[in-house]
Amino acid sequence: MVPAGGTRIGWQDLPAPVRARVERIIGGRVVEAVSQTGGFSPGTADRVVTGDGRRAFVKAVTPVLNERSAELARQESRITAALPGHVPAPRVLGSFDTGDWVVLVLEDVEGAHPRTPWVETEIDAAVTALAQLADALTPPPLDVPAVSDHLAEGFAGWRRLAADPPADLDPWAAGHLPELIAAAERGVAAISTGDTLAHCDIRADNMLMRPDGRLVIVDWPWGATAPRWFDRVLLAMNVVVHGGNPERVIDGLDRWTVADVLAGWAGFLRDASRLPPPPSLPSVRAFQRWQADALLHWLRRELRTSGPGPIG
Incomplete structure:
Protein backbone atom coordinates (compact mmCIF):
# COMPACT_ATOMS: atom_id res chain seq x y z
CA MET A 1 0.00 0.00 0.00
CA GLU A 107 -17.25 19.49 15.47
CA ASP A 108 -14.52 17.13 16.66
CA VAL A 109 -16.07 13.73 16.03
CA GLU A 110 -14.93 11.10 18.50
CA GLY A 111 -13.82 8.08 16.52
CA ALA A 112 -11.22 6.48 14.28
CA HIS A 113 -10.99 5.65 10.60
CA PRO A 114 -12.37 2.27 9.52
CA ARG A 115 -9.75 -0.43 9.54
CA THR A 116 -8.06 -1.50 6.34
CA PRO A 117 -8.25 -4.16 5.08
CA TRP A 118 -11.94 -3.45 5.60
CA VAL A 119 -13.85 -5.60 8.10
CA GLU A 120 -17.45 -6.61 7.46
CA THR A 121 -19.06 -4.78 10.37
CA GLU A 122 -17.49 -1.49 9.28
CA ILE A 123 -18.41 -2.09 5.63
CA ASP A 124 -22.01 -2.56 6.77
CA ALA A 125 -21.87 0.62 8.87
CA ALA A 126 -20.57 2.53 5.84
CA VAL A 127 -23.32 1.18 3.58
CA THR A 128 -25.90 2.25 6.19
CA ALA A 129 -24.42 5.75 6.48
CA LEU A 130 -24.37 6.18 2.71
CA ALA A 131 -28.03 5.15 2.48
CA GLN A 132 -28.84 7.76 5.14
CA LEU A 133 -26.91 10.38 3.19
CA ALA A 134 -28.72 9.58 -0.05
CA ASP A 135 -32.11 9.79 1.66
CA ALA A 136 -31.29 13.10 3.36
CA LEU A 137 -29.58 14.73 0.37
CA THR A 138 -32.15 14.01 -2.34
CA PRO A 139 -32.82 16.61 -3.63
CA PRO A 140 -29.55 18.44 -2.95
CA PRO A 141 -29.67 21.24 -0.35
CA LEU A 142 -27.56 23.55 -2.56
CA ASP A 143 -26.56 24.04 -6.18
CA VAL A 144 -23.45 22.06 -7.15
CA PRO A 145 -22.14 20.76 -10.49
CA ALA A 146 -22.96 17.28 -11.75
CA VAL A 147 -20.33 14.67 -10.97
CA SER A 148 -20.04 13.90 -14.68
CA ASP A 149 -18.81 17.49 -15.18
CA HIS A 150 -15.94 16.70 -12.80
CA LEU A 151 -15.15 13.27 -14.21
CA ALA A 152 -15.81 13.30 -17.96
CA GLU A 153 -12.27 14.41 -18.77
CA GLY A 154 -10.71 12.10 -16.20
CA PHE A 155 -12.67 9.07 -17.43
CA ALA A 156 -11.10 9.65 -20.85
CA GLY A 157 -7.81 8.49 -19.28
CA TRP A 158 -7.75 5.17 -21.14
CA ARG A 159 -8.13 7.00 -24.44
CA ARG A 160 -5.13 9.20 -23.59
CA LEU A 161 -3.13 6.16 -22.47
CA ALA A 162 -3.95 4.43 -25.77
CA ALA A 163 -2.69 7.46 -27.70
CA ASP A 164 0.57 7.59 -25.73
CA PRO A 165 1.03 4.25 -23.92
CA PRO A 166 3.67 4.25 -21.17
CA ALA A 167 6.29 1.52 -21.34
CA ASP A 168 5.20 0.12 -17.99
CA LEU A 169 1.46 -0.05 -18.76
CA ASP A 170 -0.06 -3.22 -17.31
CA PRO A 171 0.09 -5.89 -20.06
CA TRP A 172 -3.54 -6.92 -19.57
CA ALA A 173 -4.68 -3.29 -19.80
CA ALA A 174 -2.52 -2.73 -22.89
CA GLY A 175 -4.21 -5.70 -24.55
CA HIS A 176 -7.74 -4.57 -23.65
CA LEU A 177 -7.63 -0.82 -24.24
CA PRO A 178 -10.67 -0.75 -26.58
CA GLU A 179 -12.77 -2.56 -23.97
CA LEU A 180 -11.53 -0.28 -21.19
CA ILE A 181 -12.22 2.84 -23.24
CA ALA A 182 -15.75 1.65 -24.03
CA ALA A 183 -16.41 0.73 -20.38
CA ALA A 184 -15.24 4.14 -19.16
CA GLU A 185 -17.50 5.88 -21.69
CA ARG A 186 -20.45 3.84 -20.45
CA GLY A 187 -19.42 4.81 -16.90
CA VAL A 188 -19.63 8.53 -17.72
CA ALA A 189 -23.07 8.01 -19.25
CA ALA A 190 -24.23 6.12 -16.14
CA ILE A 191 -23.28 8.94 -13.77
CA SER A 192 -24.55 11.78 -15.96
CA THR A 193 -28.00 11.80 -14.36
CA GLY A 194 -28.93 11.92 -10.71
CA ASP A 195 -30.60 14.17 -8.17
CA THR A 196 -28.61 13.36 -5.03
CA LEU A 197 -25.84 15.39 -3.40
CA ALA A 198 -23.08 12.78 -3.32
CA HIS A 199 -19.87 13.07 -1.31
CA CYS A 200 -17.83 11.87 -4.32
CA ASP A 201 -14.65 11.06 -2.35
CA ILE A 202 -15.64 8.05 -0.27
CA ARG A 203 -12.54 6.48 1.27
CA ALA A 204 -11.68 4.99 4.64
CA ASP A 205 -9.71 8.10 5.59
CA ASN A 206 -12.76 10.27 4.90
CA MET A 207 -14.85 8.36 7.45
CA LEU A 208 -14.87 8.05 11.22
CA MET A 209 -16.33 5.15 13.21
CA ARG A 210 -17.94 6.40 16.42
CA PRO A 211 -17.60 4.25 19.56
CA ASP A 212 -21.30 3.32 19.22
CA GLY A 213 -20.70 1.80 15.77
CA ARG A 214 -22.21 4.63 13.74
CA LEU A 215 -20.15 6.04 10.89
CA VAL A 216 -19.62 9.73 10.04
CA ILE A 217 -18.59 11.02 6.59
CA VAL A 218 -16.03 13.85 6.69
CA ASP A 219 -14.22 16.05 4.13
CA TRP A 220 -16.77 17.37 1.62
CA PRO A 221 -14.96 19.49 -1.02
CA TRP A 222 -16.00 17.32 -3.97
CA GLY A 223 -19.77 17.23 -3.34
CA ALA A 224 -21.73 17.03 -6.62
CA THR A 225 -25.05 15.81 -7.95
CA ALA A 226 -24.95 12.14 -8.90
CA PRO A 227 -27.07 8.98 -8.89
CA ARG A 228 -27.91 7.91 -5.34
CA TRP A 229 -25.77 4.76 -5.78
CA PHE A 230 -22.61 6.65 -6.80
CA ASP A 231 -21.05 6.90 -3.34
CA ARG A 232 -21.70 3.20 -2.82
CA VAL A 233 -19.63 2.42 -5.91
CA LEU A 234 -16.82 4.55 -4.49
CA LEU A 235 -17.04 2.58 -1.25
CA ALA A 236 -16.76 -0.64 -3.24
CA MET A 237 -13.69 0.81 -4.97
CA ASN A 238 -12.06 1.59 -1.62
CA VAL A 239 -12.77 -1.91 -0.36
CA VAL A 240 -11.29 -3.39 -3.54
CA VAL A 241 -8.18 -1.24 -3.21
CA HIS A 242 -7.57 -1.76 0.50
CA GLY A 243 -8.84 -5.32 0.79
CA GLY A 244 -12.10 -6.65 2.14
CA ASN A 245 -15.31 -8.04 0.72
CA PRO A 246 -16.73 -5.65 -1.91
CA GLU A 247 -19.68 -7.98 -2.47
CA ARG A 248 -21.24 -6.57 0.73
CA VAL A 249 -21.30 -3.18 -1.02
CA ILE A 250 -22.08 -4.25 -4.58
CA ASP A 251 -24.98 -6.55 -3.70
CA GLY A 252 -28.15 -5.13 -5.28
CA LEU A 253 -26.31 -2.85 -7.72
CA ASP A 254 -25.97 -3.40 -11.46
CA ARG A 255 -22.57 -5.11 -11.75
CA TRP A 256 -22.10 -3.90 -15.31
CA THR A 257 -22.53 -0.32 -14.12
CA VAL A 258 -20.15 -0.86 -11.19
CA ALA A 259 -17.50 -2.31 -13.51
CA ASP A 260 -17.93 0.51 -16.03
CA VAL A 261 -17.60 3.24 -13.41
CA LEU A 262 -14.56 1.59 -11.83
CA ALA A 263 -13.00 1.14 -15.27
CA GLY A 264 -13.35 4.90 -15.70
CA TRP A 265 -11.70 5.51 -12.33
CA ALA A 266 -8.85 3.12 -13.12
CA GLY A 267 -8.09 4.98 -16.35
CA PHE A 268 -8.36 8.34 -14.60
CA LEU A 269 -5.95 7.27 -11.85
CA ARG A 270 -3.44 5.52 -14.13
CA ASP A 271 -3.31 8.47 -16.53
CA ALA A 272 -3.04 11.03 -13.72
CA SER A 273 -0.23 9.06 -12.08
CA ARG A 274 2.04 10.06 -14.99
CA LEU A 275 1.85 13.77 -14.07
CA PRO A 276 4.35 15.56 -11.83
CA PRO A 277 3.19 15.81 -8.20
CA PRO A 278 1.50 19.09 -7.26
CA PRO A 279 3.11 21.43 -4.71
CA SER A 280 3.29 20.03 -1.16
CA LEU A 281 1.65 16.74 -2.22
CA PRO A 282 4.63 14.49 -3.02
CA SER A 283 2.93 11.09 -2.69
CA VAL A 284 -0.29 11.67 -4.63
CA ARG A 285 0.93 10.23 -7.95
CA ALA A 286 2.24 7.04 -6.37
CA PHE A 287 -1.05 6.71 -4.50
CA GLN A 288 -3.00 7.07 -7.74
CA ARG A 289 -0.85 4.46 -9.48
CA TRP A 290 -1.31 2.01 -6.59
CA GLN A 291 -5.09 2.41 -6.72
CA ALA A 292 -5.20 1.97 -10.49
CA ASP A 293 -3.18 -1.24 -10.30
CA ALA A 294 -5.49 -2.65 -7.61
CA LEU A 295 -8.59 -1.80 -9.64
CA LEU A 296 -7.16 -3.46 -12.74
CA HIS A 297 -6.71 -6.70 -10.83
CA TRP A 298 -10.46 -6.62 -10.01
CA LEU A 299 -11.50 -5.48 -13.49
CA ARG A 300 -9.74 -8.42 -15.17
CA ARG A 301 -12.51 -10.61 -13.78
CA GLU A 302 -15.45 -8.21 -13.72
CA LEU A 303 -15.20 -6.94 -17.29
CA ARG A 304 -15.45 -10.56 -18.46
CA THR A 305 -18.08 -11.94 -16.09
CA SER A 306 -20.29 -9.14 -14.75
CA GLY A 307 -23.95 -9.32 -15.69
CA PRO A 308 -27.00 -7.10 -15.40
CA GLY A 309 -28.89 -6.79 -12.15
CA PRO A 310 -31.10 -4.30 -10.32
CA ILE A 311 -29.84 -0.81 -9.60
CA GLY A 312 -29.79 -0.17 -5.85
Missing part, protein backbone atom coordinates in the same frame (compact mmCIF):
# COMPACT_ATOMS: atom_id res chain seq x y z
CA VAL A 2 1.12 3.56 -0.79
CA PRO A 3 0.08 5.86 2.09
CA ALA A 4 -2.03 8.89 1.24
CA GLY A 5 -0.86 12.20 2.58
CA GLY A 6 0.42 15.66 1.89
CA THR A 7 3.12 17.58 3.71
CA ARG A 8 0.97 19.28 6.34
CA ILE A 9 1.43 22.40 8.38
CA GLY A 10 0.06 22.43 11.92
CA TRP A 11 -1.82 24.66 14.35
CA GLN A 12 1.29 26.53 15.46
CA ASP A 13 2.11 27.36 11.81
CA LEU A 14 -1.03 29.47 11.49
CA PRO A 15 -0.58 33.24 11.88
CA ALA A 16 -1.50 34.50 15.34
CA PRO A 17 -4.54 36.50 14.09
CA VAL A 18 -5.92 33.37 12.39
CA ARG A 19 -5.46 31.30 15.56
CA ALA A 20 -7.13 34.03 17.62
CA ARG A 21 -10.14 34.12 15.30
CA VAL A 22 -10.50 30.33 15.50
CA GLU A 23 -10.35 30.53 19.30
CA ARG A 24 -13.18 33.07 19.28
CA ILE A 25 -15.28 30.61 17.25
CA ILE A 26 -14.55 27.76 19.66
CA GLY A 27 -14.95 29.94 22.74
CA GLY A 28 -11.60 29.51 24.49
CA ARG A 29 -7.82 29.48 24.14
CA VAL A 30 -6.40 26.38 22.48
CA VAL A 31 -3.99 24.56 24.81
CA GLU A 32 -3.56 21.34 22.84
CA ALA A 33 -3.49 20.57 19.11
CA VAL A 34 -2.94 17.15 17.55
CA SER A 35 -2.31 17.04 13.81
CA GLN A 36 -4.11 14.33 11.83
CA THR A 37 -2.35 12.41 9.09
CA GLY A 38 -3.76 11.35 5.73
CA GLY A 39 -5.53 13.26 3.02
CA PHE A 40 -4.02 15.37 0.29
CA SER A 41 -4.14 18.91 1.62
CA PRO A 42 -0.96 20.64 2.78
CA GLY A 43 -3.05 22.65 5.25
CA THR A 44 -3.82 21.99 8.89
CA ALA A 45 -6.04 19.16 10.09
CA ASP A 46 -5.85 19.52 13.87
CA ARG A 47 -7.93 18.24 16.73
CA VAL A 48 -7.76 21.07 19.24
CA VAL A 49 -8.74 21.40 22.89
CA THR A 50 -9.29 24.63 24.84
CA GLY A 51 -8.33 25.29 28.43
CA ASP A 52 -11.90 24.60 29.60
CA GLY A 53 -12.15 21.34 27.63
CA ARG A 54 -13.98 22.46 24.50
CA ARG A 55 -12.98 20.47 21.42
CA ALA A 56 -12.99 21.23 17.69
CA PHE A 57 -11.45 20.12 14.43
CA VAL A 58 -9.63 22.89 12.56
CA LYS A 59 -8.81 22.86 8.86
CA ALA A 60 -6.90 25.80 7.39
CA VAL A 61 -4.92 26.32 4.20
CA THR A 62 -3.33 29.19 2.30
CA PRO A 63 -3.09 29.48 -1.50
CA VAL A 64 0.65 30.02 -0.98
CA LEU A 65 0.97 26.31 -0.18
CA ASN A 66 -1.34 25.09 -2.94
CA GLU A 67 -3.87 27.18 -4.84
CA ARG A 68 -6.09 24.21 -5.65
CA SER A 69 -6.22 23.16 -2.00
CA ALA A 70 -7.48 26.63 -1.08
CA GLU A 71 -10.18 26.40 -3.76
CA LEU A 72 -11.25 23.02 -2.42
CA ALA A 73 -11.36 24.39 1.13
CA ARG A 74 -13.75 27.11 -0.04
CA GLN A 75 -15.95 24.48 -1.69
CA GLU A 76 -15.89 22.33 1.44
CA SER A 77 -16.93 25.27 3.64
CA ARG A 78 -19.89 26.01 1.40
CA ILE A 79 -21.05 22.40 1.06
CA THR A 80 -20.59 21.40 4.70
CA ALA A 81 -22.49 24.46 5.91
CA ALA A 82 -25.47 23.44 3.74
CA LEU A 83 -25.74 19.87 5.07
CA PRO A 84 -28.86 19.20 7.17
CA GLY A 85 -28.17 18.63 10.84
CA HIS A 86 -29.41 15.03 10.84
CA VAL A 87 -26.97 13.68 8.23
CA PRO A 88 -23.96 11.61 9.40
CA ALA A 89 -21.46 14.45 8.94
CA PRO A 90 -19.68 16.86 11.33
CA ARG A 91 -21.46 20.03 12.43
CA VAL A 92 -19.92 23.33 11.31
CA LEU A 93 -18.93 25.58 14.23
CA GLY A 94 -17.69 28.40 12.01
CA SER A 95 -15.61 29.33 9.00
CA PHE A 96 -13.90 32.34 7.46
CA ASP A 97 -11.87 33.31 4.39
CA THR A 98 -9.38 36.16 4.60
CA GLY A 99 -8.12 35.67 1.06
CA ASP A 100 -4.78 34.53 2.48
CA TRP A 101 -6.30 31.80 4.67
CA VAL A 102 -9.37 29.61 4.27
CA VAL A 103 -10.45 28.19 7.64
CA LEU A 104 -13.15 25.69 8.60
CA VAL A 105 -13.91 24.90 12.25
CA LEU A 106 -15.88 21.68 12.75
Whole structure:
Protein backbone atom coordinates (compact mmCIF):
# COMPACT_ATOMS: atom_id res chain seq x y z
CA MET A 1 0.00 0.00 0.00
CA VAL A 2 1.12 3.56 -0.79
CA PRO A 3 0.08 5.86 2.09
CA ALA A 4 -2.03 8.89 1.24
CA GLY A 5 -0.86 12.20 2.58
CA GLY A 6 0.42 15.66 1.89
CA THR A 7 3.12 17.58 3.71
CA ARG A 8 0.97 19.28 6.34
CA ILE A 9 1.43 22.40 8.38
CA GLY A 10 0.06 22.43 11.92
CA TRP A 11 -1.82 24.66 14.35
CA GLN A 12 1.29 26.53 15.46
CA ASP A 13 2.11 27.36 11.81
CA LEU A 14 -1.03 29.47 11.49
CA PRO A 15 -0.58 33.24 11.88
CA ALA A 16 -1.50 34.50 15.34
CA PRO A 17 -4.54 36.50 14.09
CA VAL A 18 -5.92 33.37 12.39
CA ARG A 19 -5.46 31.30 15.56
CA ALA A 20 -7.13 34.03 17.62
CA ARG A 21 -10.14 34.12 15.30
CA VAL A 22 -10.50 30.33 15.50
CA GLU A 23 -10.35 30.53 19.30
CA ARG A 24 -13.18 33.07 19.28
CA ILE A 25 -15.28 30.61 17.25
CA ILE A 26 -14.55 27.76 19.66
CA GLY A 27 -14.95 29.94 22.74
CA GLY A 28 -11.60 29.51 24.49
CA ARG A 29 -7.82 29.48 24.14
CA VAL A 30 -6.40 26.38 22.48
CA VAL A 31 -3.99 24.56 24.81
CA GLU A 32 -3.56 21.34 22.84
CA ALA A 33 -3.49 20.57 19.11
CA VAL A 34 -2.94 17.15 17.55
CA SER A 35 -2.31 17.04 13.81
CA GLN A 36 -4.11 14.33 11.83
CA THR A 37 -2.35 12.41 9.09
CA GLY A 38 -3.76 11.35 5.73
CA GLY A 39 -5.53 13.26 3.02
CA PHE A 40 -4.02 15.37 0.29
CA SER A 41 -4.14 18.91 1.62
CA PRO A 42 -0.96 20.64 2.78
CA GLY A 43 -3.05 22.65 5.25
CA THR A 44 -3.82 21.99 8.89
CA ALA A 45 -6.04 19.16 10.09
CA ASP A 46 -5.85 19.52 13.87
CA ARG A 47 -7.93 18.24 16.73
CA VAL A 48 -7.76 21.07 19.24
CA VAL A 49 -8.74 21.40 22.89
CA THR A 50 -9.29 24.63 24.84
CA GLY A 51 -8.33 25.29 28.43
CA ASP A 52 -11.90 24.60 29.60
CA GLY A 53 -12.15 21.34 27.63
CA ARG A 54 -13.98 22.46 24.50
CA ARG A 55 -12.98 20.47 21.42
CA ALA A 56 -12.99 21.23 17.69
CA PHE A 57 -11.45 20.12 14.43
CA VAL A 58 -9.63 22.89 12.56
CA LYS A 59 -8.81 22.86 8.86
CA ALA A 60 -6.90 25.80 7.39
CA VAL A 61 -4.92 26.32 4.20
CA THR A 62 -3.33 29.19 2.30
CA PRO A 63 -3.09 29.48 -1.50
CA VAL A 64 0.65 30.02 -0.98
CA LEU A 65 0.97 26.31 -0.18
CA ASN A 66 -1.34 25.09 -2.94
CA GLU A 67 -3.87 27.18 -4.84
CA ARG A 68 -6.09 24.21 -5.65
CA SER A 69 -6.22 23.16 -2.00
CA ALA A 70 -7.48 26.63 -1.08
CA GLU A 71 -10.18 26.40 -3.76
CA LEU A 72 -11.25 23.02 -2.42
CA ALA A 73 -11.36 24.39 1.13
CA ARG A 74 -13.75 27.11 -0.04
CA GLN A 75 -15.95 24.48 -1.69
CA GLU A 76 -15.89 22.33 1.44
CA SER A 77 -16.93 25.27 3.64
CA ARG A 78 -19.89 26.01 1.40
CA ILE A 79 -21.05 22.40 1.06
CA THR A 80 -20.59 21.40 4.70
CA ALA A 81 -22.49 24.46 5.91
CA ALA A 82 -25.47 23.44 3.74
CA LEU A 83 -25.74 19.87 5.07
CA PRO A 84 -28.86 19.20 7.17
CA GLY A 85 -28.17 18.63 10.84
CA HIS A 86 -29.41 15.03 10.84
CA VAL A 87 -26.97 13.68 8.23
CA PRO A 88 -23.96 11.61 9.40
CA ALA A 89 -21.46 14.45 8.94
CA PRO A 90 -19.68 16.86 11.33
CA ARG A 91 -21.46 20.03 12.43
CA VAL A 92 -19.92 23.33 11.31
CA LEU A 93 -18.93 25.58 14.23
CA GLY A 94 -17.69 28.40 12.01
CA SER A 95 -15.61 29.33 9.00
CA PHE A 96 -13.90 32.34 7.46
CA ASP A 97 -11.87 33.31 4.39
CA THR A 98 -9.38 36.16 4.60
CA GLY A 99 -8.12 35.67 1.06
CA ASP A 100 -4.78 34.53 2.48
CA TRP A 101 -6.30 31.80 4.67
CA VAL A 102 -9.37 29.61 4.27
CA VAL A 103 -10.45 28.19 7.64
CA LEU A 104 -13.15 25.69 8.60
CA VAL A 105 -13.91 24.90 12.25
CA LEU A 106 -15.88 21.68 12.75
CA GLU A 107 -17.25 19.49 15.47
CA ASP A 108 -14.52 17.13 16.66
CA VAL A 109 -16.07 13.73 16.03
CA GLU A 110 -14.93 11.10 18.50
CA GLY A 111 -13.82 8.08 16.52
CA ALA A 112 -11.22 6.48 14.28
CA HIS A 113 -10.99 5.65 10.60
CA PRO A 114 -12.37 2.27 9.52
CA ARG A 115 -9.75 -0.43 9.54
CA THR A 116 -8.06 -1.50 6.34
CA PRO A 117 -8.25 -4.16 5.08
CA TRP A 118 -11.94 -3.45 5.60
CA VAL A 119 -13.85 -5.60 8.10
CA GLU A 120 -17.45 -6.61 7.46
CA THR A 121 -19.06 -4.78 10.37
CA GLU A 122 -17.49 -1.49 9.28
CA ILE A 123 -18.41 -2.09 5.63
CA ASP A 124 -22.01 -2.56 6.77
CA ALA A 125 -21.87 0.62 8.87
CA ALA A 126 -20.57 2.53 5.84
CA VAL A 127 -23.32 1.18 3.58
CA THR A 128 -25.90 2.25 6.19
CA ALA A 129 -24.42 5.75 6.48
CA LEU A 130 -24.37 6.18 2.71
CA ALA A 131 -28.03 5.15 2.48
CA GLN A 132 -28.84 7.76 5.14
CA LEU A 133 -26.91 10.38 3.19
CA ALA A 134 -28.72 9.58 -0.05
CA ASP A 135 -32.11 9.79 1.66
CA ALA A 136 -31.29 13.10 3.36
CA LEU A 137 -29.58 14.73 0.37
CA THR A 138 -32.15 14.01 -2.34
CA PRO A 139 -32.82 16.61 -3.63
CA PRO A 140 -29.55 18.44 -2.95
CA PRO A 141 -29.67 21.24 -0.35
CA LEU A 142 -27.56 23.55 -2.56
CA ASP A 143 -26.56 24.04 -6.18
CA VAL A 144 -23.45 22.06 -7.15
CA PRO A 145 -22.14 20.76 -10.49
CA ALA A 146 -22.96 17.28 -11.75
CA VAL A 147 -20.33 14.67 -10.97
CA SER A 148 -20.04 13.90 -14.68
CA ASP A 149 -18.81 17.49 -15.18
CA HIS A 150 -15.94 16.70 -12.80
CA LEU A 151 -15.15 13.27 -14.21
CA ALA A 152 -15.81 13.30 -17.96
CA GLU A 153 -12.27 14.41 -18.77
CA GLY A 154 -10.71 12.10 -16.20
CA PHE A 155 -12.67 9.07 -17.43
CA ALA A 156 -11.10 9.65 -20.85
CA GLY A 157 -7.81 8.49 -19.28
CA TRP A 158 -7.75 5.17 -21.14
CA ARG A 159 -8.13 7.00 -24.44
CA ARG A 160 -5.13 9.20 -23.59
CA LEU A 161 -3.13 6.16 -22.47
CA ALA A 162 -3.95 4.43 -25.77
CA ALA A 163 -2.69 7.46 -27.70
CA ASP A 164 0.57 7.59 -25.73
CA PRO A 165 1.03 4.25 -23.92
CA PRO A 166 3.67 4.25 -21.17
CA ALA A 167 6.29 1.52 -21.34
CA ASP A 168 5.20 0.12 -17.99
CA LEU A 169 1.46 -0.05 -18.76
CA ASP A 170 -0.06 -3.22 -17.31
CA PRO A 171 0.09 -5.89 -20.06
CA TRP A 172 -3.54 -6.92 -19.57
CA ALA A 173 -4.68 -3.29 -19.80
CA ALA A 174 -2.52 -2.73 -22.89
CA GLY A 175 -4.21 -5.70 -24.55
CA HIS A 176 -7.74 -4.57 -23.65
CA LEU A 177 -7.63 -0.82 -24.24
CA PRO A 178 -10.67 -0.75 -26.58
CA GLU A 179 -12.77 -2.56 -23.97
CA LEU A 180 -11.53 -0.28 -21.19
CA ILE A 181 -12.22 2.84 -23.24
CA ALA A 182 -15.75 1.65 -24.03
CA ALA A 183 -16.41 0.73 -20.38
CA ALA A 184 -15.24 4.14 -19.16
CA GLU A 185 -17.50 5.88 -21.69
CA ARG A 186 -20.45 3.84 -20.45
CA GLY A 187 -19.42 4.81 -16.90
CA VAL A 188 -19.63 8.53 -17.72
CA ALA A 189 -23.07 8.01 -19.25
CA ALA A 190 -24.23 6.12 -16.14
CA ILE A 191 -23.28 8.94 -13.77
CA SER A 192 -24.55 11.78 -15.96
CA THR A 193 -28.00 11.80 -14.36
CA GLY A 194 -28.93 11.92 -10.71
CA ASP A 195 -30.60 14.17 -8.17
CA THR A 196 -28.61 13.36 -5.03
CA LEU A 197 -25.84 15.39 -3.40
CA ALA A 198 -23.08 12.78 -3.32
CA HIS A 199 -19.87 13.07 -1.31
CA CYS A 200 -17.83 11.87 -4.32
CA ASP A 201 -14.65 11.06 -2.35
CA ILE A 202 -15.64 8.05 -0.27
CA ARG A 203 -12.54 6.48 1.27
CA ALA A 204 -11.68 4.99 4.64
CA ASP A 205 -9.71 8.10 5.59
CA ASN A 206 -12.76 10.27 4.90
CA MET A 207 -14.85 8.36 7.45
CA LEU A 208 -14.87 8.05 11.22
CA MET A 209 -16.33 5.15 13.21
CA ARG A 210 -17.94 6.40 16.42
CA PRO A 211 -17.60 4.25 19.56
CA ASP A 212 -21.30 3.32 19.22
CA GLY A 213 -20.70 1.80 15.77
CA ARG A 214 -22.21 4.63 13.74
CA LEU A 215 -20.15 6.04 10.89
CA VAL A 216 -19.62 9.73 10.04
CA ILE A 217 -18.59 11.02 6.59
CA VAL A 218 -16.03 13.85 6.69
CA ASP A 219 -14.22 16.05 4.13
CA TRP A 220 -16.77 17.37 1.62
CA PRO A 221 -14.96 19.49 -1.02
CA TRP A 222 -16.00 17.32 -3.97
CA GLY A 223 -19.77 17.23 -3.34
CA ALA A 224 -21.73 17.03 -6.62
CA THR A 225 -25.05 15.81 -7.95
CA ALA A 226 -24.95 12.14 -8.90
CA PRO A 227 -27.07 8.98 -8.89
CA ARG A 228 -27.91 7.91 -5.34
CA TRP A 229 -25.77 4.76 -5.78
CA PHE A 230 -22.61 6.65 -6.80
CA ASP A 231 -21.05 6.90 -3.34
CA ARG A 232 -21.70 3.20 -2.82
CA VAL A 233 -19.63 2.42 -5.91
CA LEU A 234 -16.82 4.55 -4.49
CA LEU A 235 -17.04 2.58 -1.25
CA ALA A 236 -16.76 -0.64 -3.24
CA MET A 237 -13.69 0.81 -4.97
CA ASN A 238 -12.06 1.59 -1.62
CA VAL A 239 -12.77 -1.91 -0.36
CA VAL A 240 -11.29 -3.39 -3.54
CA VAL A 241 -8.18 -1.24 -3.21
CA HIS A 242 -7.57 -1.76 0.50
CA GLY A 243 -8.84 -5.32 0.79
CA GLY A 244 -12.10 -6.65 2.14
CA ASN A 245 -15.31 -8.04 0.72
CA PRO A 246 -16.73 -5.65 -1.91
CA GLU A 247 -19.68 -7.98 -2.47
CA ARG A 248 -21.24 -6.57 0.73
CA VAL A 249 -21.30 -3.18 -1.02
CA ILE A 250 -22.08 -4.25 -4.58
CA ASP A 251 -24.98 -6.55 -3.70
CA GLY A 252 -28.15 -5.13 -5.28
CA LEU A 253 -26.31 -2.85 -7.72
CA ASP A 254 -25.97 -3.40 -11.46
CA ARG A 255 -22.57 -5.11 -11.75
CA TRP A 256 -22.10 -3.90 -15.31
CA THR A 257 -22.53 -0.32 -14.12
CA VAL A 258 -20.15 -0.86 -11.19
CA ALA A 259 -17.50 -2.31 -13.51
CA ASP A 260 -17.93 0.51 -16.03
CA VAL A 261 -17.60 3.24 -13.41
CA LEU A 262 -14.56 1.59 -11.83
CA ALA A 263 -13.00 1.14 -15.27
CA GLY A 264 -13.35 4.90 -15.70
CA TRP A 265 -11.70 5.51 -12.33
CA ALA A 266 -8.85 3.12 -13.12
CA GLY A 267 -8.09 4.98 -16.35
CA PHE A 268 -8.36 8.34 -14.60
CA LEU A 269 -5.95 7.27 -11.85
CA ARG A 270 -3.44 5.52 -14.13
CA ASP A 271 -3.31 8.47 -16.53
CA ALA A 272 -3.04 11.03 -13.72
CA SER A 273 -0.23 9.06 -12.08
CA ARG A 274 2.04 10.06 -14.99
CA LEU A 275 1.85 13.77 -14.07
CA PRO A 276 4.35 15.56 -11.83
CA PRO A 277 3.19 15.81 -8.20
CA PRO A 278 1.50 19.09 -7.26
CA PRO A 279 3.11 21.43 -4.71
CA SER A 280 3.29 20.03 -1.16
CA LEU A 281 1.65 16.74 -2.22
CA PRO A 282 4.63 14.49 -3.02
CA SER A 283 2.93 11.09 -2.69
CA VAL A 284 -0.29 11.67 -4.63
CA ARG A 285 0.93 10.23 -7.95
CA ALA A 286 2.24 7.04 -6.37
CA PHE A 287 -1.05 6.71 -4.50
CA GLN A 288 -3.00 7.07 -7.74
CA ARG A 289 -0.85 4.46 -9.48
CA TRP A 290 -1.31 2.01 -6.59
CA GLN A 291 -5.09 2.41 -6.72
CA ALA A 292 -5.20 1.97 -10.49
CA ASP A 293 -3.18 -1.24 -10.30
CA ALA A 294 -5.49 -2.65 -7.61
CA LEU A 295 -8.59 -1.80 -9.64
CA LEU A 296 -7.16 -3.46 -12.74
CA HIS A 297 -6.71 -6.70 -10.83
CA TRP A 298 -10.46 -6.62 -10.01
CA LEU A 299 -11.50 -5.48 -13.49
CA ARG A 300 -9.74 -8.42 -15.17
CA ARG A 301 -12.51 -10.61 -13.78
CA GLU A 302 -15.45 -8.21 -13.72
CA LEU A 303 -15.20 -6.94 -17.29
CA ARG A 304 -15.45 -10.56 -18.46
CA THR A 305 -18.08 -11.94 -16.09
CA SER A 306 -20.29 -9.14 -14.75
CA GLY A 307 -23.95 -9.32 -15.69
CA PRO A 308 -27.00 -7.10 -15.40
CA GLY A 309 -28.89 -6.79 -12.15
CA PRO A 310 -31.10 -4.30 -10.32
CA ILE A 311 -29.84 -0.81 -9.60
CA GLY A 312 -29.79 -0.17 -5.85
